[in-house]
Amino acid sequence: MGNAQPTNDLAATLNDGEVAVGLLDNTYSPSLVEFYGELGLDFVWLDFEHGGPDPWDAGTVEDLLRAAERTGVEALVRLPDTDPTLVRKALDLGVRNVFLPRVETAAEVREAVRSARFRYDDGAGDRGLAAPRARRWGLADDYVETEDRETLVGVTIENRESVENLDEILAVPELGFVFIGPLDLSVSLGHPGEVDHPDVQDAVETVRSRAVDADVPVGGLGFGMDDVNEKASNGYQILNLGSTTGALQQTVSGWLDDYEGERSGSE
Numbered sequence: 001m002g003n004a005q006p007t008n009d010l011a012a013t014l015n016d017g018e019v020a021v022g023l024l025d026n027t028y029s030p031s032l033v034e035f036y037g038e039l040g041l042d043f044v045w046l047d048f049e050h051g052g053p054d055p056w057d058a059g060t061v062e063d064l065l066r067a068a069e070r071t072g073v074e075a076l077v078r079l080p081d082t083d084p085t086l087v088r089k090a091l092d093l094g095v096r097n098v099f100l101p102r103v104e105t106a107a108e109v110r111e112a113v114r115s116a117r118f119r120y121d122d123g124a125g126d127r128g129l130a131a132p133r134a135r136r137w138g139l140a141d142d143y144v145e146t147e148d149r150e151t152l153v154g155v156t157i158e159n160r161e162s163v164e165n166l167d168e169i170l171a172v173p174e175l176g177f178v179f180i181g182p183l184d185l186s187v188s189l190g191h192p193g194e195v196d197h198p199d200v201q202d203a204v205e206t207v208r209s210r211a212v213d214a215d216v217p218v219g220g221l222g223f224g225m226d227d228v229n230e231k232a233s234n235g236y237q238i239l240n241l242g243s244t245t246g247a248l249q250q251t252v253s254g255w256l257d258d259y260e261g262e263r264s265g266s267e
Contacts, residue, residue, distance in 0.1 A: 003139045008096045008150040010043055010074040014217040019232045024243040028052040030067035037071025049080040049101045065094045084115030092132035097152045104161035106168035113153045113174055118144045121173040152176035157207045158184035170214040179219035180207050
């Protein structure tokens with residue numbers, strides 16, 4: 001007796017030309033991931049590049065995935081490397097939305113996407129076929145067909161090399177999305193932290209416009225809700241609204257600012 005595999009709502013949203021909004025949980029808390037699903041976010045970004053647990057720690061990653069699955073929110077998992085072995089491991093644990101950092105060439109992207117497919121570009125893929133959690137330990141129906149259809153692999157465009165090779169990267173078959181990384185772009189272009197520098201803004205617009213023209217979904221960071229709304233109307237389909245710690249900082253700081261009593265140790 002088999003089990004039907006769920007659809008990937010993030011992939012469906014992108015295929016329909018609609019916008020998905022989410023939040024970076026930089027506390028890596030299953031409870032918060034679950035709660036964000038209850039609040040109605042489309043995805044929770046779990047960034048294993050800049051923090052969080054070791055992505056090889058299967059039990060920890062599985063707990064985060066279970067929390068997302070419980071409330072129907074998609075987990076968008078950024079791995080710390082494009083190593084195909086790491087991609088395959090994440091997929092076997094049950095990750096369906098893989099987000100790869102610091103890519104530079106189309107060949108590197110193609111290798112990573114191929115490692116996430118059983119069949120790829122009219123030929124053989126390079127994903128391992130076993131009975132891991134992603135297959136419900138052997139109970140899933142139509143595993144090969146479903147996984148190839150529902151797995152989404154995207155890349156971050158965040159350095160000079162990836163911008164220079166952008167057209168070739170966008171042409172990689174079955175590339176799920178590109179996500180623009182203005183902070184690392186500012187470093188790579190020699191203006192660290194200056195996301196409003198003309199060179200950085202030109203690079204961001206180059207990526208956005210070429211991705212839209214190539215019909216590859218494009219994602220990005222929202223710097224306030226005015227910026228989010230503008231980007232949503234300008235071709236972006238994946239938008240990160242903020243982070244757990246950013247939301248807490250804003251809320252708690254506001255509470256403290258509005259508190260009218262005296263506080264011990266405050267200045």
